[in-house]
Amino acid sequence: MPFARALSGEPRTEVELTWIEKRHEQWLRFGRAAGERIVSRRTRIVSFRPGAVFAFVRWSGNDYGTVYSRIDIVQAVGKDLPYTTVPFVQPGGEVLLSIRGWPKVEQVLAAIDPVEVGGVDPCDVSPDHWRHVAGRIAAGAHPRPYGRERHDAWLRCKALGL
Numbered sequence: 001m002p003f004a005r006a007l008s009g010e011p012r013t014e015v016e017l018t019w020i021e022k023r024h025e026q027w028l029r030f031g032r033a034a035g036e037r038i039v040s041r042r043t044r045i046v047s048f049r050p051g052a053v054f055a056f057v058r059w060s061g062n063d064y065g066t067v068y069s070r071i072d073i074v075q076a077v078g079k080d081l082p083y084t085t086v087p088f089v090q091p092g093g094e095v096l097l098s099i100r101g102w103p104k105v106e107q108v109l110a111a112i113d114p115v116e117v118g119g120v121d122p123c124d125v126s127p128d129h130w131r132h133v134a135g136r137i138a139a140g141a142h143p144r145p146y147g148r149e150r151h152d153a154w155l156r157c158k159a160l161g162l
Contacts, residue, residue, distance in 0.1 A: 050078035
Protein backbone atom coordinates (compact mmCIF):
# COMPACT_ATOMS: atom_id res chain seq x y z
CA MET A 1 0.00 0.00 0.00
CA PRO A 2 1.46 3.41 -0.93
CA PHE A 3 2.83 5.54 1.89
CA ALA A 4 0.25 8.36 2.07
CA ARG A 5 -2.73 6.01 1.97
CA ALA A 6 -1.23 3.78 4.65
CA LEU A 7 -0.77 6.71 7.04
CA SER A 8 -4.04 8.52 6.48
CA GLY A 9 -6.42 5.59 6.31
CA GLU A 10 -8.37 7.32 3.54
CA PRO A 11 -7.88 6.45 -0.12
CA ARG A 12 -5.48 8.75 -1.94
CA THR A 13 -4.33 9.05 -5.50
CA GLU A 14 -0.57 9.50 -5.71
CA VAL A 15 1.37 11.14 -8.53
CA GLU A 16 5.11 10.66 -8.94
CA LEU A 17 6.83 13.84 -10.14
CA THR A 18 10.39 13.69 -11.47
CA TRP A 19 12.44 16.65 -12.64
CA ILE A 20 15.68 16.21 -14.60
CA GLU A 21 16.17 19.61 -16.22
CA LYS A 22 15.75 19.57 -20.03
CA ARG A 23 15.65 15.75 -20.10
CA HIS A 24 12.66 14.42 -18.21
CA GLU A 25 10.19 16.77 -16.54
CA GLN A 26 6.93 15.86 -14.82
CA TRP A 27 4.89 18.56 -13.12
CA LEU A 28 1.40 19.53 -12.05
CA ARG A 29 -0.18 22.43 -13.94
CA PHE A 30 -2.93 22.65 -11.32
CA GLY A 31 -4.33 20.62 -8.45
CA ARG A 32 -4.93 20.83 -4.70
CA ALA A 33 -2.54 18.35 -3.14
CA ALA A 34 -3.50 16.72 0.14
CA GLY A 35 0.07 15.68 0.90
CA GLU A 36 3.59 15.50 -0.42
CA ARG A 37 6.56 13.24 0.17
CA ILE A 38 10.08 13.93 -1.09
CA VAL A 39 11.74 10.76 -2.35
CA SER A 40 14.99 12.26 -3.65
CA ARG A 41 16.39 15.52 -4.97
CA ARG A 42 14.65 14.91 -8.26
CA THR A 43 11.55 12.97 -7.25
CA ARG A 44 8.56 13.65 -5.05
CA ILE A 45 5.15 12.05 -4.62
CA VAL A 46 2.05 14.21 -4.33
CA SER A 47 -1.25 12.79 -3.10
CA PHE A 48 -4.85 13.84 -3.78
CA ARG A 49 -8.13 13.14 -2.00
CA PRO A 50 -11.01 11.46 -3.88
CA GLY A 51 -12.77 13.91 -6.19
CA ALA A 52 -9.77 16.22 -6.56
CA VAL A 53 -8.95 17.27 -10.12
CA PHE A 54 -5.37 17.84 -11.27
CA ALA A 55 -3.44 18.38 -14.49
CA PHE A 56 -0.33 16.22 -14.86
CA VAL A 57 2.21 17.17 -17.53
CA ARG A 58 5.02 14.90 -18.75
CA TRP A 59 7.77 16.03 -21.08
CA SER A 60 10.97 14.35 -22.29
CA GLY A 61 13.58 15.79 -24.58
CA ASN A 62 17.11 15.45 -25.85
CA ASP A 63 19.69 17.68 -27.54
CA TYR A 64 17.44 17.97 -30.59
CA GLY A 65 14.21 18.97 -28.85
CA THR A 66 11.03 17.39 -27.53
CA VAL A 67 10.83 13.62 -27.70
CA TYR A 68 7.59 13.04 -25.81
CA SER A 69 4.94 15.25 -24.23
CA ARG A 70 1.57 14.54 -22.69
CA ILE A 71 -0.98 16.19 -20.43
CA ASP A 72 -3.65 14.36 -18.48
CA ILE A 73 -6.41 16.03 -16.50
CA VAL A 74 -7.49 13.44 -13.97
CA GLN A 75 -10.08 13.26 -11.21
CA ALA A 76 -8.94 11.19 -8.23
CA VAL A 77 -11.31 8.35 -7.37
CA GLY A 78 -12.41 6.86 -4.08
CA LYS A 79 -11.98 3.35 -2.79
CA ASP A 80 -13.63 0.55 -4.79
CA LEU A 81 -14.57 2.88 -7.67
CA PRO A 82 -13.54 2.09 -11.25
CA TYR A 83 -10.57 3.99 -12.63
CA THR A 84 -8.29 4.25 -15.63
CA THR A 85 -4.59 3.67 -15.20
CA VAL A 86 -2.26 6.56 -16.00
CA PRO A 87 1.53 6.19 -15.94
CA PHE A 88 3.04 7.56 -12.70
CA VAL A 89 -0.43 7.86 -11.10
CA GLN A 90 -1.35 5.28 -8.45
CA PRO A 91 -3.82 3.68 -8.58
CA GLY A 92 -5.23 5.82 -11.42
CA GLY A 93 -8.28 8.02 -11.82
CA GLU A 94 -11.08 9.19 -14.04
CA VAL A 95 -9.34 10.63 -17.09
CA LEU A 96 -11.11 13.82 -18.17
CA LEU A 97 -8.53 14.76 -20.81
CA SER A 98 -5.49 13.01 -22.27
CA ILE A 99 -3.53 14.75 -25.02
CA ARG A 100 -0.17 13.84 -26.56
CA GLY A 101 2.21 15.87 -28.71
CA TRP A 102 3.69 19.22 -27.76
CA PRO A 103 1.59 21.43 -30.10
CA LYS A 104 -1.64 19.97 -28.69
CA VAL A 105 -0.32 20.02 -25.11
CA GLU A 106 0.37 23.74 -25.62
CA GLN A 107 -3.23 24.18 -26.76
CA VAL A 108 -4.48 22.59 -23.54
CA LEU A 109 -2.17 24.78 -21.46
CA ALA A 110 -3.48 27.79 -23.40
CA ALA A 111 -7.07 26.69 -22.61
CA ILE A 112 -6.28 26.59 -18.88
CA ASP A 113 -4.89 30.14 -18.70
CA PRO A 114 -8.14 32.04 -19.48
CA VAL A 115 -10.00 29.97 -16.87
CA GLU A 116 -7.62 31.31 -14.22
CA VAL A 117 -7.71 34.84 -15.64
CA GLY A 118 -11.52 34.66 -15.39
CA GLY A 119 -11.21 34.06 -11.65
CA VAL A 120 -12.04 30.35 -11.60
CA ASP A 121 -9.67 27.77 -10.14
CA PRO A 122 -9.15 25.06 -12.82
CA CYS A 123 -9.60 22.44 -10.07
CA ASP A 124 -13.22 23.57 -9.67
CA VAL A 125 -14.15 23.62 -13.37
CA SER A 126 -16.89 21.31 -14.57
CA PRO A 127 -15.38 17.92 -15.54
CA ASP A 128 -17.44 18.15 -18.74
CA HIS A 129 -15.47 21.22 -19.77
CA TRP A 130 -12.19 19.27 -19.72
CA ARG A 131 -13.85 16.51 -21.79
CA HIS A 132 -15.03 19.22 -24.20
CA VAL A 133 -11.50 20.65 -24.47
CA ALA A 134 -10.13 17.16 -25.21
CA GLY A 135 -12.69 16.55 -27.93
CA ARG A 136 -12.28 19.93 -29.60
CA ILE A 137 -8.48 19.76 -29.67
CA ALA A 138 -8.60 16.18 -31.00
CA ALA A 139 -10.92 17.43 -33.78
CA GLY A 140 -8.62 20.35 -34.60
CA ALA A 141 -11.08 22.96 -33.33
CA HIS A 142 -10.81 25.62 -30.64
CA PRO A 143 -12.52 24.88 -27.32
CA ARG A 144 -15.28 27.18 -26.12
CA PRO A 145 -14.18 29.52 -23.32
CA TYR A 146 -15.10 28.71 -19.73
CA GLY A 147 -15.99 31.85 -17.84
CA ARG A 148 -17.73 32.85 -14.66
CA GLU A 149 -21.20 32.47 -16.21
CA ARG A 150 -20.61 28.85 -17.26
CA HIS A 151 -18.99 28.12 -13.91
CA ASP A 152 -21.95 29.52 -11.97
CA ALA A 153 -24.32 27.38 -14.09
CA TRP A 154 -22.16 24.32 -13.31
CA LEU A 155 -22.28 25.09 -9.58
CA ARG A 156 -26.09 25.43 -9.67
CA CYS A 157 -26.42 22.06 -11.45
CA LYS A 158 -24.02 20.47 -8.98
CA ALA A 159 -26.02 21.85 -6.03
CA LEU A 160 -29.18 20.30 -7.50
CA GLY A 161 -27.43 16.97 -7.94
CA LEU A 162 -27.62 17.06 -11.74
